[in-house]
Amino acid sequence: MPYRRPVPRRGCRSGHPGPSHPPALADRGGTPVTVACKLGLACGRAFAAEIGKAHGQREFNVVGDTVNTAAHLMSQAATNQILLTEPLAQIIAPHFDCESLAPLALKGKDTPTPVFALRGPR
Numbered sequence: 001m002p003y004r005r006p007v008p009r010r011g012c013r014s015g016h017p018g019p020s021h022p023p024a025l026a027d028r029g030g031t032p033v034t035v036a037c038k039l040g041l042a043c044g045r046a047f048a049a050e051i052g053k054a055h056g057q058r059e060f061n062v063v064g065d066t067v068n069t070a071a072h073l074m075s076q077a078a079t080n081q082i083l084l085t086e087p088l089a090q091i092i093a094p095h096f097d098c099e100s101l102a103p104l105a106l107k108g109k110d111t112p113t114p115v116f117a118l119r120g121p122r
Helices: 006-015 065-076 086-092
Strands: 038-041 047-052 058-063 081-085 096-104 113-121
Touching: 038 065, 058 065, 065 081, 065 096, 065 113, 081 086, 086 096, 086 113
Parallel strands: 038 081
Antiparallel strands: 047 058, 081 113, 096 113
């Protein structure tokens, strides 16, 4: 499938909470529940395939450097923070405010990776 530019914008828009806060949630006993997330986003090539036995348990996997980079960014993100790679930040720059952060040493990378934090839509 050819690369389409609107896809990264859609991914960033869906990951960003926007100006409103999530509704207050509680468990069945009425105890407040905190909802939080950490996201790492990258764009690039990845390999996607269904893996497993022909007539047994199967699962869908996505692998590759792009996927690993996004996973490592997610592990470095603060609560409710969205971290992006530089190429993705450049693609979405006309539509989102991104803050340049200190480069991070990520597993599997020879040099520190430039990282950006998604701040919100323009």
